[in-house]
Amino acid sequence: MIKRTIKLAEISVVKRPLPTAETPLIPAYLQQTYWWAYLHPRAVHFFERSWLINLILLGNYRRLSGIALDALGDALDGATLQVACVYGDFTEQLRRRLSACGRLEVVDVLPIQLVNLARKLPSDPRVQLTCANAENIGGEAARYERAVLFFLLHEQPEAVRRATLAEVWRLVKPGGSIVIIDYHCPDWWQPLRWPLAAVLQTLEPYALDLWRHELCHFLPAPAHILRQQTYYGGIYQLLELRR
Numbered sequence: 001m002i003k004r005t006i007k008l009a010e011i012s013v014v015k016r017p018l019p020t021a022e023t024p025l026i027p028a029y030l031q032q033t034y035w036w037a038y039l040h041p042r043a044v045h046f047f048e049r050s051w052l053i054n055l056i057l058l059g060n061y062r063r064l065s066g067i068a069l070d071a072l073g074d075a076l077d078g079a080t081l082q083v084a085c086v087y088g089d090f091t092e093q094l095r096r097r098l099s100a101c102g103r104l105e106v107v108d109v110l111p112i113q114l115v116n117l118a119r120k121l122p123s124d125p126r127v128q129l130t131c132a133n134a135e136n137i138g139g140e141a142a143r144y145e146r147a148v149l150f151f152l153l154h155e156q157p158e159a160v161r162r163a164t165l166a167e168v169w170r171l172v173k174p175g176g177s178i179v180i181i182d183y184h185c186p187d188w189w190q191p192l193r194w195p196l197a198a199v200l201q202t203l204e205p206y207a208l209d210l211w212r213h214e215l216c217h218f219l220p221a222p223a224h225i226l227r228q229q230t231y232y233g234g235i236y237q238l239l240e241l242r243r
Ligand SMILES: C[S@@+](CC[C@H](N)C(=O)[O-])C[C@H]1O[C@@H](n2cnc3c(N)ncnc32)[C@H](O)[C@@H]1O
Pocket: 027, 030, 038, 053, 083, 084, 085, 086, 087, 088, 107, 108, 109, 110, 113, 132, 133, 134, 135, 150, 151, 152, 155, 160
């Protein structure tokens, strides 16, 4: 397993992607399906606008990020894992919820995304950015109190989604929480149902898996569901699990 930990201070002076020899392989689905959103330097610049991300989420960015953050809690002690970077200020809002002795690790497979995230964050020794594939973050099991996945799983092919959830399951302590916000099958009456299906089919084909199955279907083990709720006519969902 190839993994590289990048300290904020270090990454903030790195103005270009790190050499590939030091970083994990870029998954095929990111290169083929999502190059326009995450890999291309101009794409990062283009998408890093709160209003645009809010538009993509049909005006729900603030609401959904607030729901995820509230599910995680306030004054977060111990270790929190954020799997994958997010455009906008999600990580900064999460950082502000850390207690004095809390820690946050953000894992992403793309150095360009970590560099972009580092640019958005103030220097904070409690925050660590790590370049690794979510399928195989590695290291000691049960080392996080909680984990959050904000709009990651719909981007992944099923095998990758299952591996990501299995890895998160392995890394969160028994009794810890896992908070997921993602797409869901809209209610029949939601007028955006079919336009959204067409957009997802074209741009985000794996997202339709989440229309066909509840998220629990992809978990490695039966989980204790703390909360499962849909929003905006069923288009979005929160799944909060006890590990
Ligand atoms: C969280 S998702 C999408 C979030 C949302 N669309 C946004 O940015 O507002 C995007 C991130 O997931 C990362 N990512 C995708 N697959 C990954 C994987 N297997 N391991 C780690 N990071 C991954 C991408 O590099 C990208 O930074």
